[in-house]
Amino acid sequence: MDTNATKPWLFFDLVLVLSCRLACFSMAGDTLSAGQSLSASTRETIASQGGHFELGFFKRGIPSRIYLGIWYKKFEGEDIVWVANRENHLSDPSSSRLEFSDDGNLVLLESWPNSPFWSTDLTYRLPNSTEAVLRDDGNFVLREKSNPSSILWESFDHPTDTWLPGAKLGIDKITGKPKQLISWKNLEDPAPGMFSLSLDPKGRKQFVLQWNRSHVYWSSGLWNGKYFSSILENRSTYALNFSFVSNKNEYYFTYSLYNKYFSSKYVIEFSGQIQQQAWEDSGWVWKLSWSEPKLADVYSFCGAFGVYNEDLSNACGCLEGFKPFSIEYTNLNDSSGGCVRKSPLQCENRTYANGKNDWFLKMPNMRLPVNAEAHSAASARACEMACMDNCPCTAYAYNSNGCMIWEGALLNLQQLSDRGGAGQDIYIRLAFNELQSRKGYKWKVWVIAAVLTPALGLIVCLCICFSSRGNLNRKGEEASSNDLLLFDFNIELHAISDGINTGDTSRQRGKKEFDLPLFSYESVSAATNNFSAANKLGEGGFGPVYKGELLRGQEIAVKMLSRRSGQGSEEFKNEILLIAKLQHRNLVRLLGCCIEGDEKLLIYEYMPNKSLDYYLFDPIKAKMLDWETRKRIIEGIAQGLLYLHQYSRLRIIHRDLKPSNILLDSEMNPKISDFGMARIVGDTETQANTNRVVGTYGYMSPEYAMEGLYSIKSDVFSFGVLLLEIASGKRNTGFYNSESLNLLRYAWELWMDDRIVELIDQTIGYSSTASILLRFINIGLLCVQESPTERPTMSEAVSMIMNEHARLTTPKQPAFVRGRNMLAANPATNSAGDGSVYGLTVSIMEPR
Structure with a gap:
């Protein structure tokens, strides 16, 4: 009897609790009007009329950061589809609120500083009858109360990382501003990340994924009116109806759903992958329907000096001698920050001048990083030295394609499985300290020393003998010069540059003050067709510049020091001594020179543009x-x-x-x-x-x-x-x-x-x-x-x-x-x- 008697009271208590929750956490209906506000402290929200979406405040990160956003109401947790203030978070829930300003705009405020963290930012004054409505398609709009079809502003024009049915992705023809998806920074930070999905900026009817919103690494293929050519999975889909629209104001793609019991969304993950997720009423769980590209093909997925290995549970790791840039981000499954060196390179550390050089670690069976630069080195040793003598060079590879070097950060490095057999060897530049830390380092040093000491003694003896013999012929050899027409810079110059880049100043104290190919005036004249007017490229403060061509077809530029130039001799010598020591892809390359009597000429690589x-x-x-x-x-x-x-x-x-x-x-x-x-x-x-x-x-x-x-x-x-x-x-x-x-x-x-x-x-x-x-x-x-x-x-x-x-x-x-x-x-x-x-x-x- 007692149990049955309490049932009505339990029902009354339940109704009271539910009523309190509704009063505390939800505004009436789907509308926010002038004079009303949403408060973060009481977690007030508005919900769309059909109950599909909800708008309010949510928290992310440690310490907590507060954002205004829209999420699916029917799912457990907050499945965020739009964020208003992703670039400027709030931190004080007690004073954070969304309200109308005096000019009719929606503004997001904290009590201090009392300035908008976010605003709809319409430049004209809005009517007093303006209201904000969350629609059942997830679009949050400003409209005139008396004319609901008059949309003044809508969240669909400002997407974040999610593309909902009915929204547009395209480009405004008037302002040139794109409507694009930009990934979150990581799982806990909705700030704009490194990846974006947008229409091809070149005007083609296709979507492109971009890293840093500039480097394209994937495209959907062209739209043929029914499907995108590179997305085969979408050809037979029954649920989505894509369409392309172009008018005088904009061009864009949008899509709708055929099945009202089915829903879909496209999300650009912070990993750089675009995903189509779908659910049906029977499941209430998002299922992955399609994704592109493969994580291994996402540009800089593992960040600088990170290595992708699909055979490991944690696909991203660091190269030997490197450590994660951020443990915090790594714990959030965000590897885009990449890795940093544990020890600085010798050439970067000017206070560490102890003669202990950097070294190269061999990494076998790798997919090579992007942005390789071809080098003219004709052997693996010359390729190694070309990288060692160039401080920004961080890695090199030498294979059937010749010498390749990389400067700066290594991106998209992948360890391939032994099954593939398509990998190549790459040599990573590391600090001397990393060599010391390797297992067995000490005994290897003793073994190497024991083997090399007798060999070095023999080499010293041979050098003395050849040096004595060479002195007998040196006087006659110094008078000779190379024939420019027959010289092959691609093969021979690397051997000379080995001497230039050693930094041995004793080599510059002799009669020759620089180690560059010295060419005869006769051969330079022949290469430029006797300095003909037709070969003249221009004239500067030092004298004319001519185009030349060698017998192998290589083009060069010859700068001639004008005899009338009173200031040129010092500058000529200065240019030789400086440029001969410089190696960088954004510096012009000095190939050689000619000094005969009053004639002084510099030979450069030819710049066709x-x-x-x-x-x-x-x-x-x-x-x-x-x-x-x-x-x-x-x-x-x-x-x-x-x-x-x-x-x-x-x-x-x-x-x-x-x-x-x-x-x-x-x-x-x-x-x-x-x-x-x-x-x-x-x-x-x-x-x-x-x-x-x-x-x-x-x-x-x-x-x-x-x-x-x-x-x-x-x-x-x-x-x-x-x-x-x-x-x-x-x-x-x-x-x-x-x-x-x-x-x-x-x-x-x-x-x-x-x-x-x-x-x-x-x-x-x-x-x-x-x-x-x-x-x-x-x-x-x-x-x-x-x-x-x-x-x-x-x-x-x-x-x-x-x-x-x-x-x-x-x-x-x-x-x-x-x-x-x-x-x-x-x-x-x-x-x-x-x-x-x-x-x-x-x-x-x-x-x-």
Whole structure:
């Protein structure tokens, strides 16, 4: 009796609890109106009319970060499909709320600071009757209450990582802005990650997956009206109805469902894989219907220096000598951060000068990393030395395709199973410390020493004998020179470069001050058709430049020192001594020289696409420099300067960086040239002084032009000018009939007026990548700030260029914005008849 008597009271208590939960955690219906708000502290939500979706606050991470989002209501847990403030999380639940602002926009606020963390950000004032509604398709919309079909703003226009039925993925034709999916950073962080799914930016009817939103590593194949050519699984699907729409405002793909009891979504995982997930009412569990690409094919899936091995439970590991960049991210199954070295390389650690060299670890049966660079080395040993003598080189491989080297981070390295047999050997550069830590190191050293000691004694004896014999013939040999026409640089030069890169200065104290091929004047003349006018490429401050061709068909460029040049002899010698020691893919390669009597010539690799200024300032040719090409040129110049300032054996300041000194190879990759003005500074030196200022007007920093002080920050200033010129297509000194005086002042005025987009070269147009271009302009303005201490180093500049998520500071006023003649106040100004000012060379050369 007692049990039966309590049943009505238990039922009443249950109803009371449920009512309290509804009152505490849910607003009435699916609508948020003016005067209402959603609070994070009470976990208030609104739900779509059919109960499919819910909108409210959720937490992720440790410590907890608060986000406003939409999730499926019917599933256990929060299956998030949209996040409002993914780039700017909240942290205080007691004061976090969503409400309408005075202008009618929805805003997400915390009590302090009382500024919007997120907003619908409509620029016009909305009517007082505006309301926010969560619809049953998962779309959160702003609309006029009196006219529900009038949509003012919708979440479907701002997708995060999930594509729901009815939503659009495409490109706005008016703004160029894409509607794309961007992955979460990891399982606990909805911030934008490294991967995106979007329509092909080249205008083709296909989807592409991109790493860092720029590198395409997978495509769906073209749409033929029924299916995508590379997605065979979707040909026979019965549930999805895809369609492509193009009108005057936009073009996009959308899809709908045939079966009302079936639901589907596409999600781009933080791993970089796109997945189609589906469920039916009978299951209430998401099932994976399709995914692409395979994890092994996801670009940089294991990050820098990470190795993918599908035979292991944890597919990503680190190379020997490396450790995970972040244990926290690794525990979240996020390996995109990659691995870092346990010990710094010898060439990177200037304080570790104990003569213990880096070494190479053999990794067999590997799928080689991406972005290999071919090298002319003709043997495995020469290939190894080419990598060892180049500090940025991190690995090499030598196989039937020849020598390949890798600079910087290794990406997409995969350990293949023994069953495949398609792998190759790669040699990873490691620090000497890692060799010591290997098992059995000590006994191996003793064995090697026991074997090599007698051999070394024999070698020393032989060297003495041959040295004595060689001295008898050396006098006659020094007078001979190589025949340029017969020389094969691809085979022979690596042997010479072995001597150049050893750093043995004793080899430079003899009669020959450099180890480069020395060619006869007669053979150089024959290669250039007797320096004919038809072979002339251009003329600079030092003299003319000619194109030459060897008997094997290899093309070269020959720079001849003008006999009339009073300043050239020192610069000629300087260029030989400097460039012979430099090895980087973004520096022009010096192949040899010729010195006979008064004739002094330098032989370079031939650059078929001439120089950057040949295209940049020509309204017709500039169209060949699309934004991707300009971006690659900027990145290459930055990497080349970083090598000169930080990674080369000698710290070098170029002092004459300008468009005519940026040469372009057959693929429009940039190479810095013309080192006649360059200077070496010590590892600990920050600046130097000179009484003879040389360089080109418009590219020199103020402290150098006015006081003769130069440093690595002088090159940073020149790089900033160059970056602004590439972005705008305008010369820095091309504003003589304008009140802006120069490009720096013009850019600064636009920046201060919030009109910097007007600086973008019209031949590029305002494309979907315009935000990156505006970021580069910001970096350029940081580099041309008046004070050298305010400018970034090239290491910092490269970091800002390569990491588009890094925050940028606001630039300060650039130099040379106050007056037209920056040298007018300097009493040392000297006008010369050859177009030079105060030692400044004005080059009109069209380089090789």
